[in-house]
Amino acid sequence: MTPDSPPSLRQVPHERTFHGDTVNDEYFWLIDKDDPQTTAYLEAENTWTERATEHLADLRDTVFQEIKGRTQETDLSVPSRKGAYWYYTRTVEGKQYGIHCRVPVRPGQDDPPMGDDRPGEEVLLDGNELAEGKNFFALGTFDVSPDGTRLAYSTDFDGDERFTLRVKDLTTGEILPDEVTDTHYGSAWSADGSALFYITVDEAWRPCRVWRHAVGQAGVDDVLVFEEPDERFWVGVELSRSEKFIVIDANSKITSEVRVIPSDEPAAEPVVVTPREQGVEYSIEHHGHRFLILHNKNAEDFALAYTSADSPGEWVELIPHTPGTRLESVDAFARHIVISQRRDGLTGLRVMGDGSTDSYDMEFPEPLYSVGLTSNPEYDTTSVRIGYTSMVTPESVYDVDLVTRTMTLRKRKPVLGGYNPDDYEQFRDWASAGDGTRVPISIVARKGTPRDGSAPALLYGYGSYEYSVDPYFSISRLSLLDRGVVFAIAHVRGGGEMGRRWYEEGKLLAKKNTFTDFVACAETLVRHGWTSAARLVARGGSAGGLLMGAITNLAPEAFAGIVAEVPFVDPLNSILDPNLPLTVTEWEEWGNPIESSEVYAYMKAYSPYENVEKLQYPRILAMTSLNDTRVLYHEPAKWIARLRAVAPEGDYLLKTEMGAGHAGPSGRYDSWKEEAFILSWVLDVLGLA
Incomplete structure (x- = not known):
């Protein structure tokens, strides 16, 4: 029977007292x-x-x-190139979840395959198949090994963000026996794909442990690589874009510490880049012989420095602190650095050439907008992909040539039904x-x-x-x-x-x-x-x-x-x-x-x-x-x-x-x-x- 008034709720006395206040x-x-x-x-x-x-x-x-x-239900993300493949996600009308795919890069193919002609398409993971019979479905990790032969992925069917991690052999399509329950977001492959790093949480749902799993080796126990005892800190793990280092970061709201492991030596002990200092936040990005360090040490809106990747130590200034210009992140490529920043309430991108302090800011026409890097898995490239939108401009994907500064629009999200931004x-x-x-x-x-x-x-x-x-x-x-x-x-x-x-x-x-x-x-x-x-x-x-x-x-x-x-x-x-x-x-x-x-x-x-x-x-x-x-x-x-x-x-x-x-x-x-x-x-x- 449908109620005619909102439900009442019983009241049960439960007192707490702090600082003399009950x-x-x-x-x-x-x-x-x-x-x-x-x-x-x-x-x-x-x-x-x-x-x-x-x-x-x-x-x-x-x-x-x-x-x-207004939504184009059957659609395709702009494919991103990584090694010998273009990776993308597509949706199909009537289906709830995305389908993760890849196709081989054809000889001389510089532009992403945006049409229906995608010969050799391989479905890596179909969210609709995984979610069949479930009321909820979410992916926590989706991580292809450097050689493209294995996929690590994790699933949550309850919404509590506790994931089960699995590995798929992309050469055979087989789901390997490897399975780890109660994992968190984030993973990282070793250089040869033999080891997979992942994260688990404590009873308070805090991601605090990094483990190393030997893929396909039944009976071999996973190794605890790092555990963060300070309950203020969360832990993350990833493979650097250069694929040279496993990066383990520990962050509280106001303090950071980063450790690295050479990806070709997955059993090596993690090396601290810079010991934590209360109130100092920093992150790193591997760039050739150095680690770029974005930090706020004596720099409220952050500055950029670097240190040796072979023997981390003293920081050398690269971009000094400029009050009012907040440096938010840095992305390193073989011959360029791209800095994500904000000034006067708007986001922006600054490009710096390798070995040079010369830089330029990308320019955009609208008075209000948001811009940032999107999927850029390739390290050795002179082109980056950015996302752009405004209150009237649908999400747009551009490829930017960092040398010529030309911007090529790859896709603007379709809005059906005759949408006109004017x-x-x-x-x-x-x-x-x-x-x-x-x-x-x-x-x-x-x-x-x-x-x-x-x-x-x-x-x-x-x-x-x-x-x-x-x-x-x-x-x-x-x-x-x-x-x-x-x-x-x-x-x-x-x-x-x-x-x-x-x-x-x-x-x-x-x-x-x-x-x-x-x-x-x-x-x-x-x-x-x-x-x-x-x-x-x-x-x-x-x-x-x-x-x-x-x-x-x-x-x-x-x-x-x-x-x-x-x-x-x-x-x-x-x-x-x-x-x-x-x-x-x-x-x-x-x-x-x-x-x-x-x-x-x-x-x-x-x-x-x-x-x-x-x-x-x-x-x-x-x-x-x-x-x-x-x-x-x-x-x-x-x-x-x-x-x-x-x-x-x-x-x-x-x-x-x-x-x-x-x-x-x-x-x-x-x-x-x-x-x-x-x-x-x-x-x-x-x-x-």
């Missing part, structure tokens, strides 16, 4: 995933959400068909935060959208981990724009859009800047005539979901609706529990409220769950997943329950994917359906349903 967390029991009452409650919430949105069924189907109708406009606006900081806003709207405050709008934000939400194109967004909705991105502090200081001013004891920046952006959209508070919806996910929860308490009158996806809305209780996944590694991002009473009080003052009051909240849609290991499902479940108990006049919905993880449904059609669900709810809040 708090009752009456919904703490929801953390028990195996409790039948937990499952029953989540399913009851799903039933209520279905009931409360059943009037949107036709609109949901319409939006889904719009997304599907029908839309993108803008950069600026909000003024309470402390006078200017906060950039990226805006896109259909031409002719009124600027008198009458238009509906959706404002998106994130603002954590120095992650930047740069201008991007979205097919699903067209379903909003074509209905007159303005779409905007608030580039708030805590992200990395304006450099390292932008991040530093939105973390730890400055975290509230993230929230007040977002509210300032919302108020600016209203003041500048883009929309009105009564027609403005906010959206964010994960740490951006914390942002959504915080602004509902901070300025509920500024928004008509809130979409919070896998939201981190109970941060204080989570960060107080070092046994939960990721907690200890997060202390350098949020602070340690266990040891510091100041951090405790600060976090309690902004935590959405701790600060629910009897207010008139905007309408709220919270989306979560039962198997999420990054933001546990119980956080939004507790938040919605407390909202209903404390401020019962509001309209709050909780939707839980019962067989997915942090990223939600895994298949593309399922993802489109979920997006159509969210967008139809947004349109309903905006009065456009």
